[in-house]
Amino acid sequence: MGQEGTGTTVALPIRVLRVSIAEWEHFFEVSIKMHDMSAHAAQHHAPPTSFLRKHVFSLDHKVIGKQYYALALLAALCGMVLSWLMRIHLGWTNAAIPGLQLLSKTGAPGGVMTPEYYLQLMTMHGTIMVFFVLTTAPFAAFGNFFLPIQVGAEDMPFPRFNMMSFWVTFLAFVVLMSSFFIGDGPTLGGWTQYAPLNSVGAVGGPGEGMGVILWMISIALFCIGQLLGSLNFITTTLDLRVKGMSLMRLPLTAWAWFITSCMGLTAFAVLMPACILVILDHVAGTSFFVASNLVINDQLQPHSGGSTLLWQHLFWFFGHPEVYIAIVPGIGIVSHILITSMRKQMLSQRVLIYCMGALAVLSYMVYGHHMFVSGMNPFSALAFSFPTLVITIPATIVVLIWVFSLYGSNFRINSASLFALGFISMFVSGGVSGFFLAQPSIDIMLHGTYFVVGHFHMVMGVAAMFGIFAGTYFWFPKMAGRMMNETLGKIHFWLSFVGTYCIFMPFHYLGMAGNIRRYSSFPDDYMQSLIPVHQYITVAALITGAAQLIFLYNLIHSRFWGKPAPDNPWEATSLEWSTATPPPFDNFGGKHPVVYHDPYQYGVRSSVGDYVMQTSPEQVQTEHDEK
Amino acid sequence: MASTVQEPPPIDPHREPGRGQAGNGGWRNLVPPDNNRQAVLDYSPPPTSTAIWVVLFAITMMFAAFTSALFVRKGSSLDWQSFTLPPILYFNTLVLLASSITLEVARRRIAALRGDLNSQVNGPAVWLYITLFLGLLFVAGQYVAWLQLRGRGLYLATNPSSSFFYVLTVTHALHVLGGLGGLVYVLHKLSKSILRQNQLDATARYWHFMGGLWVYLLLLLWSKL
Numbered sequence: 001m002g003q004e005g006t007g008t009t010v011a012l013p014i015r016v017l018r019v020s021i022a023e024w025e026h027f028f029e030v031s032i033k034m035h036d037m038s039a040h041a042a043q044h045h046a047p048p049t050s051f052l053r054k055h056v057f058s059l060d061h062k063v064i065g066k067q068y069y070a071l072a073l074l075a076a077l078c079g080m081v082l083s084w085l086m087r088i089h090l091g092w093t094n095a096a097i098p099g100l101q102l103l104s105k106t107g108a109p110g111g112v113m114t115p116e117y118y119l120q121l122m123t124m125h126g127t128i129m130v131f132f133v134l135t136t137a138p139f140a141a142f143g144n145f146f147l148p149i150q151v152g153a154e155d156m157p158f159p160r161f162n163m164m165s166f167w168v169t170f171l172a173f174v175v176l177m178s179s180f181f182i183g184d185g186p187t188l189g190g191w192t193q194y195a196p197l198n199s200v201g202a203v204g205g206p207g208e209g210m211g212v213i214l215w216m217i218s219i220a221l222f223c224i225g226q227l228l229g230s231l232n233f234i235t236t237t238l239d240l241r242v243k244g245m246s247l248m249r250l251p252l253t254a255w256a257w258f259i260t261s262c263m264g265l266t267a268f269a270v271l272m273p274a275c276i277l278v279i280l281d282h283v284a285g286t287s288f289f290v291a292s293n294l295v296i297n298d299q300l301q302p303h304s305g306g307s308t309l310l311w312q313h314l315f316w317f318f319g320h321p322e323v324y325i326a327i328v329p330g331i332g333i334v335s336h337i338l339i340t341s342m343r344k345q346m347l348s349q350r351v352l353i354y355c356m357g358a359l360a361v362l363s364y365m366v367y368g369h370h371m372f373v374s375g376m377n378p379f380s381a382l383a384f385s386f387p388t389l390v391i392t393i394p395a396t397i398v399v400l401i402w403v404f405s406l407y408g409s410n411f412r413i414n415s416a417s418l419f420a421l422g423f424i425s426m427f428v429s430g431g432v433s434g435f436f437l438a439q440p441s442i443d444i445m446l447h448g449t450y451f452v453v454g455h456f457h458m459v460m461g462v463a464a465m466f467g468i469f470a471g472t473y474f475w476f477p478k479m480a481g482r483m484m485n486e487t488l489g490k491i492h493f494w495l496s497f498v499g500t501y502c503i504f505m506p507f508h509y510l511g512m513a514g515n516i517r518r519y520s521s522f523p524d525d526y527m528q529s530l531i532p533v534h535q536y537i538t539v540a541a542l543i544t545g546a547a548q549l550i551f552l553y554n555l556i557h558s559r560f561w562g563k564p565a566p567d568n569p570w571e572a573t574s575l576e577w578s579t580a581t582p583p584p585f586d587n588f589g590g591k592h593p594v595v596y597h598d599p600y601q602y603g604v605r606s607s608v609g610d611y612v613m614q615t616s617p618e619q620v621q622t623e624h625d626e627k
Numbered sequence: 628m629a630s631t632v633q634e635p636p637p638i639d640p641h642r643e644p645g646r647g648q649a650g651n652g653g654w655r656n657l658v659p660p661d662n663n664r665q666a667v668l669d670y671s672p673p674p675t676s677t678a679i680w681v682v683l684f685a686i687t688m689m690f691a692a693f694t695s696a697l698f699v700r701k702g703s704s705l706d707w708q709s710f711t712l713p714p715i716l717y718f719n720t721l722v723l724l725a726s727s728i729t730l731e732v733a734r735r736r737i738a739a740l741r742g743d744l745n746s747q748v749n750g751p752a753v754w755l756y757i758t759l760f761l762g763l764l765f766v767a768g769q770y771v772a773w774l775q776l777r778g779r780g781l782y783l784a785t786n787p788s789s790s791f792f793y794v795l796t797v798t799h800a801l802h803v804l805g806g807l808g809g810l811v812y813v814l815h816k817l818s819k820s821i822l823r824q825n826q827l828d829a830t831a832r833y834w835h836f837m838g839g840l841w842v843y844l845l846l847l848l849w850s851k852l
Contacts, residue, residue: 157674231681235674265681269688273798277696280794285784288700305704305787310696317692 047585057167059159062583064166065145066479068136071170072468073555075132078177080545082125089113091531091538093521104185107206116206118520119188123207124180126191127215129461130322131222132173137468138329139264140169140229143257145479147233149576150254152242152593154586156232165232169225176218179211187211190518192319195289195311196296199281199303203296213282220275223268230268233261242575244595248350249614251574251599252339255353256332259360260325266364267321274314281306312371320367323460324359327427330467331356331398334420337474338402340572341417342409343610344603347401355394355401362391372443381440388438392431399428415489416570419470422497423463429501430459433508448518451511454504462500469496469551476555477569481582482562488554492547499544506533571611574599578615679829683836686802690840693798697791697851708786709852712845713775719768720845723803726761727838729754730810730831737817737827755814758834762807769800788852795844799837806834 048054058064088097096111107117144162148155156162179186184206189197193215202209237250237258250258277288281303289311290303339346346352368376368384402424411417433455436442446452469492476484511517515527522528568577575595579588593615604620606612612620701707733754740751773793781789809830816822 158678227685231678231685234681235677238677239674265685266688269685270692273689273692273696277794280783280790286790287706287784287787288696288790292704292706305700305706307699307703310699310703313699314692314696 057163059155059163060585061144061148061156061159061162062479062587064162065141065143067166068141068144068169069479071166071173072133072137072141073552075128075136075173076465077552079125079128079133080548082121082128084542084545085113086118086121086125087534087538087541089118089520091535093523103180107185113520115520116188117185119190119518120186120207120211122518123188123190123193123215124176124186127176127219130191130326131219132169132176133468134326134461134464135226135264135322136169138333138464138471139257139260139325140165140226142253142333142468142471142475143233143260143329144229146475146576147254147257148236148240149579149583149587150251150574151236151240152245152575152588152595153236153240154588157235157240158228158232161228162232165225165228168221168228172218172221172225175214175221179207179214179218182214183207183210185211187215189215192315193278193311194315195278195308196291196294196301196303196306198278198311199289199306200294200296200301201282203299203301209282213279216275216279216282220272220279223272223275226264226268227272230261230265233257234265237261242593242595245614248353249595249598252335252346252349252352253329253332253574256329256335256356259356260328263321263325263328263360263363267318267325270314271318274311274318277314278311309371309374309376312374313367316367316370317364320370321360321363323456324363326460326464327467328356328359330423330464333467333471333474334423335402336574337416337420337470338406339600339602340474340570341412341414341420342405342602343412344405344409345600346405349598349600352398352401355398358394359391362387362394366391369438369443372440373447378440385438385440389435392435392438395427395431399424399431414473415484415486415493416470416474418490418493418497419466419473422493423466423470425497426458426463426466426500429505430455430457430463434459446511448516449511450507450515450517453517454507454511457507458500458504462504466496469493472551472555474570475576476558477565478576478581478583480559480562481565482558482560483565483569484558484562485554488550492550492554495547495550496544499540499547502540503537503544506537509533568613571609573597573601573611573613575614578613675823675825675829679832683833686836686840689798690795690844693791693795694847697795697847700787700791701851704787706786707788709788710779710781710786712792712848712852713772715768715772715775716845716848719765719772720841722761722768723765723838723841726758726765727835729761730758730834733758734827734831737822752814752817755810755817759807759810759814762803762810762834766800766803766807769796772796792848792852795848799841799844802840803837806830806837809833 048058048060053059055063058067085097085100088095094112097108097113098111100108100111100113104117107114107120113121144156176186184202187193187198187207188205189208189212193212197204197208198212198216200208201212237254241247241250277286280286281288281290285302287303287306289308290301290306291308292304292306294301294303335346335352365387366384368380369388372381372384433451437446437452437455473484473489476482510530510533513527513530515522515530519527522531565581567579567581570577575593576583578593594617595614596617597612597614599614601612601614601620603610604612606616606618606620608616612618733751736751736754773796776789776792781792783790783793813822813827813830816826
């Protein structure tokens with residue numbers, strides 16, 4: 001006894017002190033009753049009735065998923081407006097932006113932003129987008145909503161942690177945004193918050209005092225939220241799979257979320273202590289990151305002997321996996337949508353899963369490529385360059401599987417599948433510039449230029465956004481119970497697709513021309529002749545940004561007035577389409593589905609068409625068999 | 628392949644169960660026969676058992692980050708000043724290790740109770756209370772160690788060595804407090820006779836991990852400070 005799994009009773013009827021046999025029997029019965037209840041009501045909680053428990057502090061993974069989506073949407077709007085402000089300033093440096101002085105009197109006197117305020121906006125743009133959009137939307141939002149349904153569970157195993165995960169993340173967002181209104185504004189150190197600027201306090205510039213502390217608190221909170229989320233994702237995938245759902249029968253999205261949560265678990269657990277150390281440097285006077293004899297603004301800093309590179313190591317050990325945390329769910333979502341649209345299986349689903357796993361593992365070995373010019377030992381630069389080139393192999397295999405699977409398929413064009421194709425395009429275009437940056441010798445020239453900005457915006461930013469859009473168009477019927485407008489969706493796609501190329505392709509040329517990133521304006525130097533390119537990009541950014549309002553309109557209008565959605569509008573096979581639209585509280589209406597098929601049985605002849613649902617016990621022949 | 632249908636694994640009602648029915652095909656691959664729940668011996672939901680490993684992994688990563696920071700920081704500058712650790716730390720170590728032993732005793736008593744309901748085993752709660760007491764004693768002992776360092780003029784910001792000492796010990800102590808919370812939870816469930824095996828197992832694993840982690844930290848601090 002005491003060995004795992006060899007109990008005699010249902011729960012443990014244990015008495016604190018010695019008890020009589022009669023009492024034992026009583027406890028035995030009680031515990032059996034409790035267990036039958038818990039077995040039927042499966043995941044611990046019953047449908048809530050009060051508004052607060054139903055919509056605000058909900059334990060339901062579907063509500064939490066929608067909350068995450070709403071948070072990501074709000075954050076994306078904030079981040080987009082910030083990028084507009086920055087772009088206008090880059091194109092027309094002295095132009096006054098009406099109303100900006102209301103946000104910060106000192107940062108934008110008369111509506112013209114100071115260079116410091118430009119950096120503050122840039123930092124917030126990056127932080128909001130990377131953490132609160134690219135991490136929350138494809139991973140936390142869609143994952144929360146669909147992972148339990150796709151594995152056939154009734155909820156996540158720890159609903160309270162799940163609720164906490166969202167509200168801690170929300171709190172993190174509030175703390176981050178509050179820095180706009182406290183003291184001299186948000187921090188200006190960039191989303192990477194490099195040391196020693198992040199640790200010297202107010203002497204470093206506007207926002208380097210309270211702004212940095214708020215940033216660090218916000219990100220530490222965010223880490224806690226994502227760790228709790230990862231805990232739920234991993235246990236859901238491993239333990240709550242329904243009968244017949246072996247690991248290899250999980251849809252690619254479920255695999256992507258599982259792999260992402262493993263990455264998140266490792267990455268966020270490292271970023272959090274790093275944030276704590278920075279906060280200590282600020283408030284307790286320690287010297288983790290500030291070197292001796294550092295003079296900033298003519299003031300000798302009181303710190304001694306800290307290592308500025310240490311922050312970069314800790315940060316990028318998180319930071320590089322973070323970009324895969326942003327993109328791997330996108331890979332899963334896009335594969336899921338492409339297969340549904342192609343009406344046939346991928347060339348190899350197994351290889352696709354292995355590639356995502358390889359991306360996850362390799363992402364921890366390449367982080368040093370962000371630090372080629374940091375003063376790191378050149379030999380370690382070589383050591384980091386090699387896996388950086390190796391990591392392109394699984395990424396390339398993924399793309400090749402997509403492209404060659406597309407060949408000869410009866411592709412169904414709709415907004416979701418268009419965005420999935422757009423994802424491939426962005427992923428390839430952004431990925432190709434990665435080859436250049438992965439070589440230390442070339443990176444010496446390109447580092448810190450717009451080339452890098454163009455690279456990561458395409459491969460991580462826009463590609464992941466396209467994944468989010470594809471997922472939204474694809475799953476909106478299931479999430480909201482109504483269809484989105486396809487015409488508006490296609491207009492949104494083409495404007496976004498062409499627009500993002502207009503914005504981010506010129507970034508590469510700017511970078512090769514030597515245009516340094518993070519500068520707020522270039523009126524008096526060799527970059528002066530590049531200003532017209534910036535103006536062109538600004539116009540493109542404003543138009544492309546405005547095109548996102550079409551999406552917003554479509555989203556809100558369809559939510560309330562869209563055409564009611566059938567249970568399985570895309571004729572898809574995975575479990576989320578076998579339940580009602582929108583799914584009932586316990587996902588499958590009191591039943592446990594049983595899984596009989598691999599996730600993507602398309603191109604077959606069955607009683608419902610050219611596909612067979614995972615839950616259908618129907619025996620079908622593939623076209624291949626018939627030949 | 629002739630057919631795409633693959634039947635789910637057959638259900639064997641006589642099979643020794645894993646840890647629960649909620650998995651229902653998941654990692655433990657335990658499927659209780661319909662309406663035959665008596666055949667399944669322990670309905671404890673398995674995610675708790677998985678989750679505790681996930682939690683321990685995250686904590687490991689966190690302390691790995693602190694450790695690497697310590698190594699880099701020590702190597703990056705000459706301002707590192709060594710100091711001798713307060714001797715009470717060794718006493719605390721013994722206390723924490725002893726608490727692991729008492730927790731195991733409690734676990735065995737609980738197992739004995741489950742194995743034979745008629746057995747005359749003394750209540751395991753006493754041993755859990757002893758574990759709780761030893762855990763509190765450990766945290767109190769750590770507090771005394773911090774006071775002693777303060778008495779020697781070593782504060783958080785005095786030197787990087789003292790900075791790391793405080794950061795590592797305080798973070799560990801906070802995690803130990805979390806473990807104490809887990810023990811209180813177990814005691815609460817025990818007193819209401821609704822304790823599940825895997826709740827106890829998870830708490831015990833966490834607690835033993837805290838002990839192991841402390842031994843590691845002590846070796847690190849002893850060799851590096």
